[in-house]
Amino acid sequence: MNRIHSLGHRSIWLIIIVLSFLLPLALQLGYIQHIMIMAMVYIILTLSLNLIAGNTGYVSFAHPAFYAIGAYTSGILLKTSAIPFLGILLFSGILPMAISIALGYLFFSRVRGFAFAMTTLAFNAIAGLILSSVLPNIVKGVEFQGVYAIPRATISIPPLFTFTLTSNIHYYYFLLCITLPFIGLMSRLMSTKVGRALTAIRENELLAEALGINTLNNKVLAFAIGAFFAGIAGGFLAPYITFVSPDLASAYYWVLFFTMLFAGGPGTLIGPIIGATVFSVLPELLRFAPGVSFTPELRQALFGLSLLLIIILIPDGIGGKIKEIIYRRRARA
Amino acid sequence: MVKSKRLFTGDGLVLEVVNLTKKFGGITALDNVSMNVQEKELVALIGPNGSGKSTLFNCISGLLSPSSGQILFCGKNITHMPVHERTLGGLSRTFQLVELFDNMTSMENLIVTAEHHKHYGFLGSFLRTRKVKAIEKTCEEEAHRLLDFLGLSPLANRYAKDLSYGQRKLLQIGVGLVSHPRLLLLDEPTAAVNPTMIKQIKEYLLKLHKAGLTILFVEHEMSVVMDLAERVIVLSRGTKIADGTPGEIQKNESVLEAYLGV
Amino acid sequence: MDPIWQILVNGVGLGAVYGLVAVGIQLIIGVSGVPNFANGQFYMLGGYVLFLILGFVGIGYFPSLFLCILILAGIGAIAERISIRPLMERPRSAGLISTLALGMFIEGLILILFTAEPKTINTPYSGIILSIGDVSLSVQRIIMAVGGVGAFVLADFFVRKTKVGKGLRAMSQNKQACRIFGIDIFKMSRIAFMLGVALAAFAAGLVVPLFALSPFMGSFIIFKAFAVVIIAGIGEIRGVMFAALLVGLTESLASFYIDPLFRDVTAFLFMICVLLIRPQGIFGEKSDLLFAK
């Protein structure tokens, strides 16, 4: 198989990078930068969820919990400790990862398919309750409705420089420096031994095992990497919004992630990126639609309807469709 | 050719099954069956429907856990070893109803198997060190060689789901071979394919046998069994009723009984 | 007073509700393999349909309930055609997402039609209160418990004894075989879905007079129902009622002796414990394969 297409022509990379660096300058408004920042946060979340739910084919409801845990970790540490932000960010990724590894070995070894999905659902509910009702009683600086007034992030490499991220544009570029390498990392991951093993597990777990693939370890690995980056996304959110709430672990978010992932195209790279971008920008665009004729209820109904139609008409999502077209062309050639 | 990793060494007996019994609830599917396969041997396992062939097969390959008895592979007890470890140890199998990664290309089907029989971890693969590059290259070469051998090269970039049934059967044999097994278990390799394809598959199996591969296969098609097998093992109602050369088996009373139900 | 009896009665009441919704899910997941995430919204929809019938059609409570069940079964047939059948041959996650989307859609519609303001339904029976010793409960709650058990027994009988029911069970065993033996799997899937939705509507009809009617009531109960399904063992219809009662009692006891806040996760904790000890669920049969596909 030609591995070139995993990383792609550098020229195209260049175009995208340059574009994403220039775009916020073209659009000065802080609010639009906010939308683009959130879009990137969702790209990270959806792509990391894709690893387990898309590539490996195990639907996981636990992603919002990892996101929230990351956000709380970063929020609390920023408020109460003197650890440099980059360290905090790393830690807010490592904590969910540790949890996910424990969960993974506990349940992947016992249950499969839907039962596993339910265990993650249970974990998400329990985590949400702990964040909203238990943590405030035991951790200083955590209110029942979340962590308020989180200080802005300060990036410092002691001898060289110290810089506090204040405006949206700062956060935009900071996040861009995380997102672009992350996308590259994901595309590379897919072209490794592990990446192919995950696809194999999704396609036919029995066969994969019979052919000598250690499915348990691979599944846990995918789950853990996903959790790590979900945590990073949360860890970034805390100083950006300066507020985190238990809502982050609520059902609303896994519905949103699933919409982005499955409409975009599970198991592909471009799919989740498109899905995340479209579905994080669309609701904001709807804010500008004439309010009266476009009630929020109608928005929810349309949201559900469009997702339903996409699943039925193009079950593999947009990314899957693109992949299909390319494959057909290559097969003919 | 890079040597794939081996868990066990030892010669002579490749597979040895000792008093294997398997019960499903009340039913006894296998009633202490004992059998063996010598190195470089081409053995057929036959028997009427429900005689326990596939149960025995699944116990050997690890899909089922036997109720009692032992399975020795190259002198090592693998009775309760996880499936993937048996495979890594050089025991590979195919399935009667073809099992492949449908949404991966033929090439990828082979590569994903090949690379999991090589020594290198996630990080190495991720950082793509020179060593790893070399290994992955050899994996591709082996995959190409196999596709050539099976005449599937033109279909290298096709999804497995888009191949014909016969081609899928072939590809599955390829997937079984790419891990350099010490013993290849084939579950009805010629079932439900057209005569020309049967002929083709027979040729391939003979070639492999000549190349020194040890093969144990379940088969319904008697002509195939008689042409290929050096030795035939017959099961009936979960017990072994005969074990010998095709010639002997043809003359064996109890076998006829079992088949004709006299 | 000694509240323990009241607590047990409450628990049974809770269990009956979860059980009814869970049986529906169980039927569907057994036959078409799809975890129907919209069943909660169908439950909610059932409540609103009943509300309309009682409001605009001048027939008594039980006739209205019957009519409501018929209507929902019809809606279920349509829903199955739209959201399940096209995805029959696809991985289950597809069905999960499509039903999820269907649920969102229904909830949105109800919000448009009825706003978020809660409604209440009063039946002749929800007013009558019986008190036996320390225990006090309304006739409606008794009707609910009895109706719940009745519906469950009927469903069980249907699945075990009738021809169609046997077909359903065959489907949950082996879809391929059914094809070969000429069982119409689409028909089976449709019947299962209609039954499931109808049961959910029935549950709503019995329960709503005790609660208030709100567009969000569905999304709340569905997870409990799924927990019950997992505890019982996926596809195990017999186990459902028992598992549901277990969950109901656990919750009732937990909220009295521990903290009301933790009531809602006890179901999940219970589920996790069961999975750790018996991954196939309390009533599920352990597959002899070392791993199933």
Add this chain to the structure above:
Amino acid sequence: MPGNWTNPKVIAAMIVVVLLIGFGTGYLTATYTIQPTSSKQPISIGLVLGLSGRYSYGAQQALSGARMAIQEINDGGGVLGRPLELIAEDDRGVVADTVSGANKLIDVNGVHYLLSTGASGGTLAIMPIALEKKVVLLNFMTSSPAITNQSGIGGNPWTFTLCPDEFAYARAFASLVNTSEIPANSFSFLAYDMAWGRDACAAYVQYIEAAGGTITSTNFYDPASTEFTTILTKIKAENPGGIITMTTTESLLIILKQANELGITLPVYNRAVGLGPALIASGGNLTEGLYGMDPWYAVVNTTANTEFLQKFKLFSGTVPEQYWPWSAYETIHALGEAIQKAGSDDAEAVRTALTTIDMPSATGGSIKFDEHNAAHNYVFIAKIRNQQVTIVTQGPG
């Protein structure tokens, strides 16, 4: 499969998507921020509210209240000769959306004045934003004491609270404990598990205990919960003199039903659910004897209030379920007066003007801010007697 996206076509598609979204948003924003409403540039006022979700019914009414005030002011020639315009954002009652909605109003629409949301958590979350971006934040319906504590000399001079906080209600309630009106002196709490529920509960506990009352238990529940028999059984076993609830309308209805079913005859003192027509209609006899504590009731008998009611019925075609529309209405008017007083729409000037205003309220109190930027308006305790709301007690909070 990995990497197909590097195919040029796909990349093209990707770039197009990014461009469309980016510049599309930019374009829409541009077109939106140009206001063709009047020859003069209008003064924009922002409002973030749960226009959808659990609280949408009341929120929609509050929106009408605000719109009504705007219309009145504009009909009277606007302020400083310029019309007012209201830009509302939906936050579904989700705090994260409150934050992004407020950001949008401030950055895109450039509002200098913001009416905050229906959940105390939301107000607390956007207070730092108001401080950072120097925007006047008018809190007209959230009552967590944490808000007023942090306002004014509390550190956030940009936040103003026009509704009483929980201490005011708690004081009013505690003053009646052990009297003929509230003979009970032991209470059990049933509040939903959110910032407000917790804070309100704490405030009541503090004042009731100070007044010599006792607390048998405080119970919190998941706002989505629909089953209260378990909690009510617990309360029944404790047998207090009364139940104090801090809940949504939906929960309160279920609580009343199931309390009745369990044969609980204790008086229910509810905070925050207005004793409006919808509640009485769907609650029926169950609401008989139910208490409520709010800063406004339809039956408050002042000319100004009856006038407001008539106007609101005409304007929205509905009857206020609770105090929200009234509060929004008076808040807009107070803001208008402050801008007039300041003589410019500059945020800083208006902020200082607000601290000095003193205008009468329809309920008989007055809107005048203390050092915590809190206007202590009247507080009412009302009771439903044979399907009619009657005021039990009233007075400055």
